[in-house]
Amino acid sequence: GESVGLHLPTLSVQEGDNSIINCAYSNSASDYFIWYKQESGKGPQFIIDIRSNMDKRQGQRVTVLLNKTVKHLSLQIAATQPGDSAVYFCAENRGSGTYKYIFGTGTRLKVLA
Amino acid sequence: ETGVTQTPRHLVMGMTNKKSLKCEQHLGHNAMYWYKQSAKKPLELMFVYNFKEQTENNSVPSRFSPECPNSSHLFLHLHTLQPEDSALYLCASSQVGGRATDTQYFGPGTRLTVL
Numbered sequence: 001g002e003s004v005g006l007h008l009p010t011l012s013v014q015e016g017d018n019s020i021i022n023c024a025y026s027n028s029a030s031d032y033f034i035w036y037k038q039e040s041g042k043g044p045q046f047i048i049d050i051r052s053n054m055d056k057r058q059g060q061r062v063t064v065l066l067n068k069t070v071k072h073l074s075l076q077i078a079a080t081q082p083g084d085s086a087v088y089f090c091a092e093n094r095g096s097g098t099y100k101y102i103f104g105t106g107t108r109l110k111v112l113a
Numbered sequence: 114e115t116g117v118t119q120t121p122r123h124l125v126m127g128m129t130n131k132k133s134l135k136c137e138q139h140l141g142h143n144a145m146y147w148y149k150q151s152a153k154k155p156l157e158l159m160f161v162y163n164f165k166e167q168t169e170n171n172s173v174p175s176r177f178s179p180e181c182p183n184s185s186h187l188f189l190h191l192h193t194l195q196p197e198d199s200a201l202y203l204c205a206s207s208q209v210g211g212r213a214t215d216t217q218y219f220g221p222g223t224r225l226t227v228l
């Protein structure tokens with residue numbers, strides 16, 4: 001079936017190191033992707049997005065890479081900080097006219113001091 | 114903060130109670146959404162309102178009843194819920210629903226426990 005999934009449920013990273021969180025999607029028609037961060041007790045917070053006509057997009061300390069060939073999405077966080085500890089999940093939109101984003105279950109990022 | 118507020122933040126109710134969840138967005142958006150988030154499961158879309166009109170009901174049981182009096186407010190009326198309905202209920206809004214690049218912004222959620 002079609003799904004958006006995350007390779008690792010938990011990722012532990014040393015403070016100051018770079019983090020890479022991965023996401024696989026199965027629908028090649030998906031044309032818009034978002035990464036969300038969800039801290040404990042809070043709702044999901046938009047981090048960065050990317051359209052399918054791009055393969056890389058950079059934000060502040062974050063970079064999203066899109067590989068359409070293998071239907072893979074990744075979120076890179078540079079110089080990971082304790083405040084980055086949260087659950088991260090990706091979401092895909094399967095095209096204009098649909099309200100449905102398909103969300104992954106999430107990867108928990110733990111930043112070690 | 115995202116500009117989307119939800120009240121109450123926590124709610125405990127019995128199966129025979131009737132309660133309502135409230136969502137308000139201060140972003141000038143025209144689309145609003147209800148999601149259910151259960152442990153270890155992806156977000157599940159429940160309802161979508163676009164310009165106050167319901168455009169999506171994702172096969173949600175009738176014990177959940179949404180209401181959207183205007184583009185800034187969204188309610189979820191609850192009655193005769195089941196323990197398996199216990200979850201985090203998230204409200205979101207976006208500029209215009211149905212557009213491919215329409216980013217959804219979420220509220221903090223209401224943690225619902227059904228006894």
